[in-house]
Amino acid sequence: MTKEETINQCEEYVLHTYNRFPLVIDHGEGTTVYDTDGKAYLDFMSGIGVYALGYHYPGYDEALIGQVRKVLHTSNLYYHEPLAEAAKNVVKSTGMSKVFFTNSGAEAIEGALKAARKYAYLRDGKNDHEIIAMNSSFHGRSIGALSVTGNKAYRDPFKPLMGGVVFADYNDLDSVRSCVTDKTCAIIMETVQGEGGIYPADPDFIRGVEKICRERDILLILDEIQCGMGRSGSMWAFQQFGVTPDIVTCAKALGCGVPVGAFVMNQKVAEHSLTAGDHGTTYGGNPFVCSAVNAVFRLFHEHDIVGHVQVISKYLAEKLDGLMASHHSVVAHRGMGLIRGLELDPSCVQAGKVASLALENGLMIITAGHNVLRFVPPLVITEDDVDKAVAILDEVLTEVE
Numbered sequence: 032m033t034k035e036e037t038i039n040q041c042e043e044y045v046l047h048t049y050n051r052f053p054l055v056i057d058h059g060e061g062t063t064v065y066d067t068d069g070k071a072y073l074d075f076m077s078g079i080g081v082y083a084l085g086y087h088y089p090g091y092d093e094a095l096i097g098q099v100r101k102v103l104h105t106s107n108l109y110y111h112e113p114l115a116e117a118a119k120n121v122v123k124s125t126g127m128s129k130v131f132f133t134n135s136g137a138e139a140i141e142g143a144l145k146a147a148r149k150y151a152y153l154r155d156g157k158n159d160h161e162i163i164a165m166n167s168s169f170h171g172r173s174i175g176a177l178s179v180t181g182n183k184a185y186r187d188p189f190k191p192l193m194g195g196v197v198f199a200d201y202n203d204l205d206s207v208r209s210c211v212t213d214k215t216c217a218i219i220m221e222t223v224q225g226e227g228g229i230y231p232a233d234p235d236f237i238r239g240v241e242k243i244c245r246e247r248d249i250l251l252i253l254d255e256i257q258c259g260m261g262r263s264g265s266m267w268a269f270q271q272f273g274v275t276p277d278i279v280t281c282a283k284a285l286g287c288g289v290p291v292g293a294f295v296m297n298q299k300v301a302e303h304s305l306t307a308g309d310h311g312t313t314y315g316g317n318p319f320v321c322s323a324v325n326a327v328f329r330l331f332h333e334h335d336i337v338g339h340v341q342v343i344s345k346y347l348a349e350k351l352d353g354l355m356a357s358h359h360s361v362v363a364h365r366g367m368g369l370i371r372g373l374e375l376d377p378s379c380v381q382a383g384k385v386a387s388l389a390l391e392n393g394l395m396i397i398t399a400g401h402n403v404l405r406f407v408p409p410l411v412i413t414e415d416d417v418d419k420a421v422a423i424l425d426e427v428l429t430e431v432e
């Protein structure tokens with residue numbers, strides 16, 4: 032197929048819920064993606080935070096191929112070794128107690144919401160519990176996840192959504208406090224807001240929220256689907272704030288390319304929420320995806336990926352500060368580790384335009400929130416990759432300004 036044929040056939044048959052870049056991807060290698068014309072693109076979006084190890088990281092493919100030759104799927108009616116190992120990996124790394132594997136981030140959120148509702152139901156036998164979510168948050172596109180997503184444009188066409196959700200302002204403790212009632216069963220938030228424009232939690236805010244939760248037996252659900260798995264500079268972003276959630280959700284980089292997510296809970300929630308018959312999934316946590324999770328944890332450990340993030344992210348942060356200093360269109364730089372945003376002045380340049388021009392110049396980058404360039408590269412990028420990406424952006428920003 033030619034490039035045009037592929038694009039046309041996709042547009043003819045695939046429901047148009049995405050405006051795609053005019054690019055037909057063929058394969059990837061390291062931190063580079065190649066299109067069907069053989070043109071190379073430096074990848075600074077990693078399939079929206081999925082490809083944490085880049086493409087074909089040594090040892091990853093072999094682990095998956097080994098599992099393909101054994102068994103892909105068993106259903107959740109039987110035990111298998113990849114599940115035993117993956118569950119231990121996720122539970123140990125989060126410091127939690129029990130995990131449920133899902134097929135996506137949205138599904139991890141659904142499970143977390145169900146666990147919270149059941150926990151409160153077991154406590155007082157009532158069905159009127161409320162969940163506090165954050166404005167500008169993003170938790171996914173299924174009805175439950177959408178119900179706690181703080182973006183009216185995503186929510187409004189699909190109302191009525193799940194009831195009992197109230198929205199507070201992120202990083203505003205008084206706003207959260209004013210939403211708490213005797214019916215509140217959970218507070219859900221991202222440790223670093225991703226889609227909303229890359230806003231890390233303010234340490235006093237997230238600790239204050241944790242304190243409210245402890246005082247009122249409210250469950251703290253931290254969504255680390257985008258910022259987790261080492262991206263923040265620690266395995267889980269909450270570990271840098273000294274807070275302990277009751278439930279953590281993860282997905283995206285958990286399998287570094289295969290569709291797998293999870294919600295992980297502490298002992299208290301595990302003992303007093305979902306039991307046999309309460310929740311399920313046909314595919315979730317099958318041997319194939321668990322073998323990927325196990326390869327990812329092993330490679331992260333063997334090659335100290337998180338240590339690398341701590342070093343390389345400082346370098347990237349300095350370079351992004353440099354871009355801000357030399358371009359009047361860049362008005363803010365926020366983030367942690369390798370989840371960063373450059374906010375652009377909308378009266379001057381459009382982030383979408385910058386992303387399109389960057390792509391033409393060989394750099395894959397995406398946007399977030401209100402006119403923010405989002406940096407979620409593979410965690411294995413080098414100084415050379417950073418230099419190349421920043422040089423392309425420097426050129427593009429100069430051009431559009």
Ligand SMILES: *Cc1c(COP(=O)(O)O)cnc(C)c1O
Binds near residue numbers: 135136226255258283
């Ligand atoms: C991507 C994302 C989700 C949804 O994950 P899907 O796999 O697309 O359903 C939820 N929360 C956050 C923070 C995300 O970044």
